[in-house]
Amino acid sequence: MGKFLDWAKNTFNRIRWKPHEDVSFASLFHTFQRILGLNNRILEIMSDMGTKLGGDYVFDRQYIISSCRQMAVLVYELIYNLNTLAPKKYLKLDDIYRDIARDIQEELAGRLVIPQADDVMSYDIITRDFSDVVGRKNANIAEIKNRLSVAVPEGFAITTRAFKSFFDYNGIQSKVDETLNAWENETITCNQASQKIQGLISSGSMTPQLNKAVERELKHLQDLTGTRDHFFAVRSSAMGEDGEHSFAGQYLSLLNQPQQNLLKCYKDVLASTYSPSVMEYRRQKDFSEHEVAMAVACQYMIDAKVSGVLYTLDPMNPTREEMVISSTWGLGAPIVSGKVNADRFMVSRESPYNIKSLDIVRKTERFVAKECGGCEFRPVNEEMQMQMSLTDHRIRELAEVCLMIERYFKCPQDIEWSIDQEGRLYILQARPLNIKADVAPVVCDISSITEQYPVLFSGKGVIVQNGIASGKVFVVGNDGDLDKFPNGGILVAKETSPRFAKIARKASGIITDVGSPTGHMATISREFRIPTIVKTGIATKILRPGQEITIDAAENVIYEGKIKELCYYGFMEDNFEESYEYRLLRRVLKKITPLNLLDPHDKDFVPLACKTYHDITRFVHEKAVEELINLNYHHRSDAETAGKKLKSDLPLDLIIMDIGGGMKETVDHSTISQDQILSLPMSAFLTGLNTPGAWSREPMSVDFGSFMSSLTRTFSTHQVSPINVGQNLAVISAEYANLSLRLGYHFNMIDAYIGDKINDNYAFFRFLGGVTDPIRRSRRAKFINEVLIQNDFNVEIRGDLVVGRIKKLSPQLMERKMLLLGQLVAFTRQLDVQMSSDQQILKFLSKFEQLTRENETITILGRETS
C-alpha cells in the first residue's frame, strides 16, 4: 500500500491546483458534485465492509486489503477535491490522512496498532478485538462487563506490549532465545532452560513507563471506587490462553495481593510463562516460542462468601441439557485446583432453571483472603458444613447470567464466579468449554437430523447476523411488551426498531417482517451477536407466541421445534468471528468508520480532530458545502448561474442556482416562482415544504430557559461563521438538487438525484443544530430519526445530528421521499422549542403522521404522487 500511496500522490500532484478565481462556477460545482459522489461511495464501502462482519458472507484477507485500498484512493481524492475548492486552506488533512492510511497499512501487514499505545489498558476500553494485546482472559471479562453489563471485579490489563518492553528494557530477549535454542538442540534440559529464563525475568527491573502506567491506573480505580489500598488478584492472560487451547492451570495466579506488591507479582506471572510444564505444553501444541506474549489481569479481590465454577453444558452428558455448578464457602480457587470437595448442582438449561439433582458435601474448610494479604484455609462452622452453599434463588440468578454469557460467546462456557459478603454476584472469568469431542457423535449427520423437523419457512429475508439458536417465540407489538421479554426468547416483530437494544442481552434470536441489513437493528445484532434475519415478509404471520422454534441464521431456515443437535453443531463450529480475518476487519474498521466529528460549530471541528476516514469524509463534505455557499452568495461572479430568489409565501430566503435544466427560462433575472422549477427533487421538496399545515406559522412561546439558551447559541453561531447565518441555497439541475438550509439556527443539508436509472437515485438528508438546550434538541433529533426510519431511510443519529439516506428507488417513490423531507423540514423548524418532555416525541410523531396522511394525494409538477 505504501507504493500505492506514492502513486496516488504523484498522480494527483501532476494535476496542478488552480486558484478558483480562474474557474467558472460550473466547474467548481462539478468539483463539489465530485465530492458528494466520493462521499457517497466511501460511505457505501464503509457499510459494505461492516456488513461482512455479520457472518453471512465468506470473505478473505484479499477482500480486506482491496477494500482498504479502494477506500484510501477515494479519501485521497476527496481531500484533493476539497483542496481544489479551497486551495491550501486545509492542508493539515493530508497529514491526518497519511497517519490513518499508515495505521491501516500496519494492521494489514500484521503489525498491531494499539490505540493509546499503552502498557496498561483499563477494562472500560478493552474489547475482544484487543485479545492479542490483553489476552483472551482480559478481553472476555471486559466484554462481559462492557457489553453485557454484568458485574466483574474492577481492574485493568497489563498488555503484551509491556511484556515486550520488559524484555527489551532489560536486554534479555537474546539470552532467552539462546536458552530456548539450547533446549531445542537438547544441549540443556527443559528444567535447566526454564530455570535460566525465569532467573533472567526475576532479576529484570520494571520499565519506568509501566511503573507510571500502573500508578495511573491505580489512581483511576481509587477515584472510581472511592476507596484506597486495595488487594488484587493477579492472573495470567497469555496470548492463546483460554481460546482454542486452554493452558488451564498452567500459568500462575496470585490472590489477595496488596497493591504495593503488584509489580513483583507481575514479574512472577511473567516468569510462569517459562515454567517447565508450560514450555512442554507449548511444544506439544505446536506453539512457536516467538508467539509467546504474556498479558496480565489485575482485578480487585472479591471478599467472597461463596464461590465456584459453572459449566453451561455438562461435558459428560451434553444431550441432557444441564448445567453443572460446583460451589463452596469462601474463595473458589481450591475447587479449580481440586483441593476441596464442593457442592454440586445439576441444573436445567431451560428457564426457570430447576435443580435436576444435587450433591451436598461436608465442607470443613474454606479458603479465605487474609487481612494482610495472601490466603489461607480456615475451618467452617459446624452448622454450615452440611448447609447448601447456594439457594434456589441464587442458582437461578447464576444460571441466567451464565447462559447470557454463553449466548454472547456462542459456545458453552466454563465460568468462575463469586458472591461477596453483601450478596453481589461477580463473574471472575469465562472461557470456552471445549466439548467438541463430546458432542461430535451427537451431530454426526446433521442434514438427516434437520430433515426430521418441519421447516416453517426458509430462504426468506436477509441474514444480518449468522448463528443458530432455539427458543420460544415472543412477538413484540408495542413498547410495553419488551419489559416482559423472557431470557433466551426469540424476538419476532413486524419492523426492526432501535428500542430492541433494550432486550439485546436476553434475546437468543431476532426475526422481523421488514427491515434493513444496514440499519440500527443490524448494528445491535452484530454488537451482541444475536442470530438475526430481517425482511422475511411473513414472520409475524407464521410464528405464534410461545411456539418453540430453531432459527438457523447460517442457512436462513426457521424450523419448528428445538433442534438440539443443530445448536450443538453451532457449538462445534470454529467460531469464525474469532478468526484472524474477522479480527483484522474489525480492527481496520476502527480506523475507518467511527464518527468523532459531530457539530460543525464546535471549535474541535478541525482537520486535527479527524481520527478516521469517516471523520475526514464528513469534514470535507461540510467544508465543501461551506465553500460553495461562500463562493455563490458572496462572489456571484458567474452570471450564468447567478442565483435567483424564490418567490414564496414562506419566510424562506432561498437562492436557487440552476446548473442545467432545473428551471424554465424566464425574463425575470432576479426571482423565480415555484411553478417555474423543473428540477424533480427540488420541486418535490418545495411541494412538501408548502404542504398545508406543515410550516408552523404561530410564534412559539419560548420559556425563559430556552430563550436564554437560544441567546447563547445565537452568539456562538455568530462567532463561528457570521457570514452564513440565515442564508439558504439550492443548486439544482433537472434531476438534481442540493440544498443548504438554515432555518432558525438549524442546518439542513439535502442532496438528491432523481433520474430514470433507479440505481443512481438517492436522497441524503442531514440535520443538525437547534435553538434550545441539548436535551430538547436531541428529542427533536429522535423525532426526526423515527420519522426517517418509518419511511425506510437508513439513519445514523448522534446527539442532535441525524443523517438519513435512501437510494435506488423508482423516480415516483424518490419524489415521495423528497416531498416527505420537505414536510419534515417545515414541521421540525421550531419543534425543539416545544420538546419539553419525552412524551412530546410520540405526540409529534402522530401529528406528523396525520399530516402526511391528510396530504397523501398531493401533486408534484401537476402529477399525482401516490
Next chain:
Amino acid sequence: MSDEEKTSILILDDEAIVLKRLRPALEKAGYEVETFVRSSDASSRITERQFDIVITDLKMEGLDGMQFLTQVKERFPKTEVIVITGFATMDTVKESFQKGVLDFLAKPFKLGEILETVKKAETKIKQADDS
C-alpha cells in the same frame, strides 16, 4: 446415510478462512467435504479419488487454479467445477467457461449463494447419471 452416498466436494483456496467457513456450511448441508490450502496437495489428491464437485480459487501461489481445474476436467470430465475468486477479469471468466467450469462466484459471496451453486451442480450431476 453413509459417506458413499453423499456428494463429495473438494475445496481448494489458499486462504484458510474460506475453507474454514465453507467446510461446516457444506457438511451441514449433507455433503462430504475435503479442503486444501495448497494446490499441490489438492493436485495429488485428485490422482487418488474422484470428486463430484470441485470448488477452487483461481489466483494462488504455485500451481494456479486455472491449471488445477484443467487437470480436474481432463481427468474427470463429469466433475463439476465451481470457481470462486476475488479478481475476475472477462478473460479468466471466458477461459474458465471454455474449460467447462459450471459457475463463477466472485468473492466475497454469501454462504447461501455457494450452497445454491453447489445444489445446481448436484442437480446437473444427477441428470447426467439418470440419462
